Amino acid sequence: MANLFFESGNLEATEAFLSAAYTPMQIGGRPADSRARIARTEAGGLSVDRLSFGYTMGYDAGCLGKVCLVSMHSGTIVDTTDGREEVYGPGETFLLAPHDRPYAGQVREARYTITMFDPRLLARVAPGSGGGDVRITGARAVGPAENRRLGAAVAYLRDHVVDESAVADGPDGLLLSTAVQHLAATVLHTLPNTARGDAAAPRDTRDAHSDTLRRALSFIEANAHRDITLADIAASVPVTPRAVQYAFTRHAGTTPLGHLRRVRLARAHADLRSADPADPSGTATVAGIAGRWGFAHQGRFAAAYRREYGVPPSVTLRSG
Incomplete structure (x- = not known):
């Protein structure tokens, strides 16, 4: 686990820190109050940052390479990428930008949390992806309840899991990895993405037989101590993740992750x-x-x- 802290009233120093911690960027503005405060906790491929800016700061940044969720506590962030103007305020949790695209906008006297993880994890937890690429296609949650659910998942991971995992985890980091998988699954249930609403394929139905269940049960029993996902369970059979889900539903009355x-x-x-x-x-x-x-x-x-x-x-x- 790594911890990082930055506090400064110097805009050049803030720009240098942000470029090193996130992605190369330029910030604009010459405010009277130039205070910035950033605290990062990083572990197991996850980073959770608490940020506070006492001024309006424009930014123009490169690709992050990570799923980047922002939870707003006060102030506003305005996304101006590609000429649009999307305003986010307190109580909202949203995707800052696609992981492989540059982004721009303004932070307006805001206090917020940034949570970042590897985008490949989305495919690992998506039932119908078959290990293929899964992309988030919209920044905002699909509804108010989903926004609250996503914000709660980020808050719990930030306030309870990241620090505790350094003490409670075994050598495989199971506490943290399980929590990050839960966050990735929550992202797929709350934000628009390419894995939502996939129809069942005939092959998935054919493969959902008792032998699939038997092989999956054996893999789970042998690997429960490891950081495994639905995709890993399916690959051990091997069938699609959806076929494994159907097999558990039909023959065991539960789900693969429920059994795990x-x-x-x-x-x-x-x-x-x-x-x-x-x-x-x-x-x-x-x-x-x-x-x-x-x-x-x-x-x-x-x-x-x-x-x-x-x-x-x-x-x-x-x-x-």
Whole structure:
């Protein structure tokens, strides 16, 4: 995990920092108040930045190479790419720009969060992509509820997951990778993209048989400790991601990722039973074990655990 902090009232220094941290850019304006503050936390291919500008700043920037989500807290950002003028204000979470295109605009006395991840992750979590390219085709969420859902996913990852993952994660970074996959899946459910509304192919239906399920179950059991996605499960069979989903729905009454979560819950249960709560290393905690198996939200982990085993995870740990 890497942390980065910048604070300055010098526009030239701010331009140099932004160019190094994001993409080469030029900023304009000569305001009386030129304060800028940027704090970055980066881990596992994800970066979460908290930015605050006390002035209006124009920018003209190159390609980011990342999916770049902006959550507005105060002020406005105006996107002027290709001559348009889209204004974003407090409460909105949106795509700043396509990952492979330059962008331009203005930050107007704004405080906001930027979250960035590899665009290839979208294809890994998209059910019907078959591993092909998935593109976001619109900057705004498809509706108010979707905007709130996307903003909540960013906020939870920013406020709870990134810092905790440095402590709770095992060697494979499962807590953070699971949370980033969830964010990518939320992006696909909330922003317009090329994977939305794909029709089922006849081949997907034909491949959704019991042998597909058996192979997928075996792969999940052997790899639950790793950072795996729906695309990885499908490739192990091998069939399309949609065929795997159909196989689980038809023959198991669940989804591939739903089964993966249940397997990880069982592994967490086993670790809780075998852990020594008096261990002086401090690693035998409910939060640590949950994080080791990719459960970022402690409340949801506890609720799922109680539904499955009839007691809170803390009871299992104390009686182990």
